[in-house]
Amino acid sequence: MAPSVGEFYAGKCILVTGGTGFVGKALVEKLLRSCPQLDTIYLLLRSKKGQTSEERLKDLCSNKLFELLREKDPDAFQKVKLIPGDILEEGLGMSNDDRVELQRRCNIVFHSAACVRFDQKLKDAVNLNTVGTHRVLQLAETMENLEVFVHLSTAYCRCELDMLEEKLYPAVHNPRHVMHICEWMDDDLLKYLEPELIKSEPNTYSYTKAITEDLVAEYSKKFPTAIARPSIVTAAWKEPIPGWVDNLNGPTGLLVGSGKGVIRSMHCEPSYTADAVSVDVVVNGCILIAYATALDKPRNISVYNITLSGVVKISWGEIIELGKKWVDVYPHTVALWHPGGNIKSYYWQHVLCVFFFHIAPAYLLDGLLFLLGKKTFLVNVQKRISHGLNVLQYYTTKEWHFRNDRFLSLRKRISEEDDRTFYIDLSTLSPDEYLKYYVLGTRQFCCKEDPSTLPRARKLNKIRYVVDVVCKTLFFVLIAWLLYSYRDIFTSSVELLDNTLKSLPPISKVKAEGVDEILGS
Template sequence: MAPSVAGYYANKSIFITGATGFLGKVLVEKLLRCCPELEAIYLLMRAKKGQSSEQRLEGFLKSSVFNRLHGENPQCFKQLRLVPGDILADGLGISDDLRETLRKECQIVFHCAACVRFDMPIKDATALNIRGTQRVLDLTEGMTQLEVFVHVSTAYCRSELPELEERVYTTAHKPQDVMRCIQWMDDELLAHLQPKLIHPRPNTYAYTKSLAESLVAQYEGKFPIVIARPSIVAAALKEPLPGWVDSLHGPTGLLVAAGKGAVRTILTKEALTCDIIPVDFVVNGCILAAYNTGINKPKEIQVVNLTVSRRNPVTVGELIDMGRVHVQEFPFSQCLWYPGGSQKTSRLHHQVALLLTHLLPAYLLDLMLALLGQKTFMVKMQQRISAGLQTFQYYWLNEWHFHNDNFLALRGQVSKEDDDTFYTDIKMVNWNSYIRDYIFGARTYCCKEDPATLPQARILQKRLYYLDWAAKIIFYSLCAYFLVHYITIFLSVI
């Protein structure tokens, strides 16, 4: 008889990369809370911005993601073990003593570290996503008690395909060849070759993640492997807190920018289904996939697409409409303008809206700041926003079907109690209440705005609403005036 999930993880040691990321934090919290008999969790953590690895661990434990554990079971943090190192360093920058400890004691590896910027240069994306994965695999191969290696990828690794099956796809380029090329090519040559190299993938993120999967596949048969492919990872549904999110990457950045009035137009198709999945479902899926693979020890690589896949569909238009409603309830304290705007289906309409609602106001505000002797910032900010909109536009104008039978089957491998604890049934998501919690979470945990500031924020939003209408009335009145004026001149000439 198979043990419970917590029973399987009991007395085991786990090595995690990317623990300080959005997904990594939730994974660590869930393991500590729901698998209390774990032996140890080893966290690879590098020094950053003048902070040592030890100082970063202290800051890591102060994250709001661990608030519940600090109140209920503060002793659990003794299970955490710091591994000073760097995914970009040879041998991961791990000392010989710690490397030997990891090889002797670890049974499970979660490789979550990755570059999540879509527009990162090919050299940097390769260093993080491919060469970093190679270094983790080199360490993993020497682990004498290894039971399962979990590689966190993305459902958009082959985004040129309208359907993605739960299998590893062959790639046109070998990862080792790409790594060798990147080593000797200079930045200018790489920038010239990048579009051709990554084609037909839309960006370096998708390209390097697909090559990382190909690299992992070369270790098939050496140890049990599972590749977890989440789609668009967003705020938590329930755990550790409803709406919890601490990263502005992906949809959260767009939500905050739109909520602050900085984004007023996006080019998309309202009827497109959006495959967005809460981070707690992704974490539960990874934990269950590791459990299932560790129990059954298959020789072949297991691939699990952690996706909604139309089981509880929601469209882009519905998400935008729900966001427009709930940002009235939880407005941001600092806004550039009233959070209005809309989605556009016409590229020309979108470009005109960008000019009128993004660029022209930015130039006018910077002109006023310059005249007052203040530092200008709006044009640069709007240029960054426009570049971000252009980068994500590919995903707002296309739709994919992700096969996820392996993901759905995970529920059948565990007891009812474990299914409740490590929930993965996407049908339990009520999208309206989820978006409500998402906006509150982005405001509270990402923007660090205290809920006590909500009354004042609502007053500000009401003022911005009237100001927005006044600006529209003035603009359309001027347009009407000049239209009538020039028509009159034209008729008089005729």
């Protein structure tokens, strides 16, 4: 009889990299709460933004995410041990004593540390996502009692493929060669070569994740290894807090930006199927992947696509409409304008809307602020929003399908009780209810707005709605007045354009005689 999930993790020592990231936080919380008999969770943390590793660990444990754990088992935090270090440094920047302890005691490694910025320079992305992973693999190779190594990748690691299967794909370039050229090559030359190097992928994040999988596979002959490929990771579905999210990446930024009236247009094909998975399902999947891989001890790498495919089908258009519905029910207290706008299937239609509803108002309002002697900010905000939308819109104007049979089959290996605890079945998810808690979560955890502010927010939202209607009415009245006042100029312009078009030779003549001959005559 195979042990239960809880029995398997009992007495285990686990190393987690990226423990302060979105997925990392949720993974640590779930392990402490649902695997209470584990021995130790080692967290590799570096100093950052003037905070020491110890201060970052303290902030992590005081996060709202751990509130349920603090009530249920406050002593669980004693099982978390800090390992000061940095994946950007040789030897991970850790002390010899910490290294020896990990080599002697560590049983499971969850490697989730990565840079998730899509616009990162190639050298920086390679150092974080590929070289950093290599250093963690080198440490894992020296661990005496290692049972499994789980590497978090992404389902969007091979964007040139319409269908991604649960298998390893050969890297476009040898990861060791890429690491080598990033080490010695001049920054300007590397910047020049970057578009050609990553041309198979839309950005450096996807490219480095793709080549890093090949590097991880090299070590699968030395210890049991698995790759978890989640699709877009979104707010928590069920636990520990429905709607919990702590970043503005991807769809979360879109929800907040549109809810605050800043985003009025988005280039998207509404009929395309979206694939996004809640962070709690991703974490449960990783825990089960480690469990199954350690028991099976495969000689080859195991790949799992943690995706919606074949379980829930929902389009981008449906998601955006549900988001708009709940943003109107749970508005923001502080917003630039009333939520509005919509998605555009045609790129040039979107560009025109961006100019009239994003850029022009930003310059107009910043101009007024400048004249009033106030600090301007809207133009810079719009630049950041445009950049973020350009990144996201690559994924909303294409469609992918993912095979996830191996991932879904994990449920067959565990008991009904474990299936309830480490749930990965998304078939019962209600998109409408999920988006409701998602909007509430972005409001509370990303924008720091307490639920008690909702009555005031709704009143302000009604005022913003009236202002929006009045401004639109005045705008159309102004356009009508201009057309009426300058109708003679408008009529003359139309006539001039019509006469010009009539004077042009027929297209058939152009094709027959050539442009040069016609212009010459």
